[in-house]
Amino acid sequence: MKNVIEVKNLSKRYGKHRGIEQVSFEVKKGEIFGFLGSNGAGKSTTIRSMLGLIRYDSGEIIICGHDAAKEREEVLKCIGYMPSEAWFYPGMTIKDVLKFAADVRKLDCTREAEKLCEKLQVDTRRKISELSLGNRKKVSIVCAMQHKPKLLLFDEPTSGLDPLMQNTFFSLIRDYVAEGATCMLSTHVLSEVRNYCDRVAIMKEGKLIVTDTVTHLMAGKTKRIKMVRDGRKLDFLYKDDLNKLYRELEGHDISDILIEEPGIEEVFMHYYEKEEN
Ligand SMILES: Nc1ncnc2c1ncn2[C@@H]1O[C@H](COP(=O)(O)OP(=O)(O)OP(=O)(O)O)[C@@H](O)[C@H]1O
Numbered sequence: 001m002k003n004v005i006e007v008k009n010l011s012k013r014y015g016k017h018r019g020i021e022q023v024s025f026e027v028k029k030g031e032i033f034g035f036l037g038s039n040g041a042g043k044s045t046t047i048r049s050m051l052g053l054i055r056y057d058s059g060e061i062i063i064c065g066h067d068a069a070k071e072r073e074e075v076l077k078c079i080g081y082m083p084s085e086a087w088f089y090p091g092m093t094i095k096d097v098l099k100f101a102a103d104v105r106k107l108d109c110t111r112e113a114e115k116l117c118e119k120l121q122v123d124t125r126r127k128i129s130e131l132s133l134g135n136r137k138k139v140s141i142v143c144a145m146q147h148k149p150k151l152l153l154f155d156e157p158t159s160g161l162d163p164l165m166q167n168t169f170f171s172l173i174r175d176y177v178a179e180g181a182t183c184m185l186s187t188h189v190l191s192e193v194r195n196y197c198d199r200v201a202i203m204k205e206g207k208l209i210v211t212d213t214v215t216h217l218m219a220g221k222t223k224r225i226k227m228v229r230d231g232r233k234l235d236f237l238y239k240d241d242l243n244k245l246y247r248e249l250e251g252h253d254i255s256d257i258l259i260e261e262p263g264i265e266e267v268f269m270h271y272y273e274k275e276e277n
Pocket residue numbers: 014017018019020037038039040041042043044045046
């Protein structure tokens with residue numbers, strides 16, 4: 001399958017401060033790719049480098065077959081970007097904002113914008129200054145999607161959206177992906193990754209520590225064990241061979257035991273801990 005994103009050995013420093021180091025990953029056409037990491041891990045730096053919003057120090061970024069450093073305009077043509085801050089000129093109406101965003105691309109996006117506004121319940125007559133954060137986020141979503149881009153690139157898209165709108169947002173993504181688009185989104189919301197993403201990359205302290213399918217990550221060796229041992233309730237994550245655990249339990253009174261797959265939160269923590277060891 002064709003790669004829509006290829007990031008190779010991407011590094012960026014902010015003066016003395018660490019930005020990102022040697023980040024490499026690929027996203028295939030038709031994937032929904034989750035980008036995870038705690039505050040300051042380097043997600044926005046990677047995304048902004050992809051868009052040419054910041055100049056990176058070394059490495060290579062190819063998007064839709066174009067080099068992000070040398071063919072920025074071509075790259076921007078194929079991307080619909082939603083930044084984490086939904087900032088617009090406060091005096092403009094939503095309709096004006098959407099038209100402005102389409103005009104910049106020299107496209108008529110009226111029909112698609114109307115469809116999106118209806119689904120997201122956006123009243124285009126309202127002024128930006130009257131909108132809550134959630135409603136500004138919705139305007140941002142329409143701006144990113146109305147030109148039906150090949151690559152939907154979202155930086156923390158759902159913060160501020162109510163659960164109903166989050167569902168609508170992901171169903172829109174799925175519709176575009178079904179029509180041939182690809183999506184990469186950064187998020188702190190692990191359930192979004194579990195429910196909607198095909199693959200995930202986890203960043204930590206400027207480095208990419210794992211890239212894998214969500215299914216594979218969830219099916220790892222780590223288990224959550226709940227048991228009552230010698231009258232004491234225990235609840236812990238177990239990463240080793242289960243046979244070893246059974247041997248360790250010999251001679252103890254086990255009155256109850258439950259072995260289950262950990263949640264994605266635990267898988268995420270597992271990778272963080274593993275890196276530290
Ligand atoms: N303009 C800047 N000047 C100096 N350092 C910066 C700047 N922007 C980011 N950094 C640093 O680069 C690192 C990566 O930050 P980045 O914003 O990419 O992380 P992030 O994963 O997007 O975090 P968050 O989830 O909080 O948005 C951090 O150590 C951060 O302090």
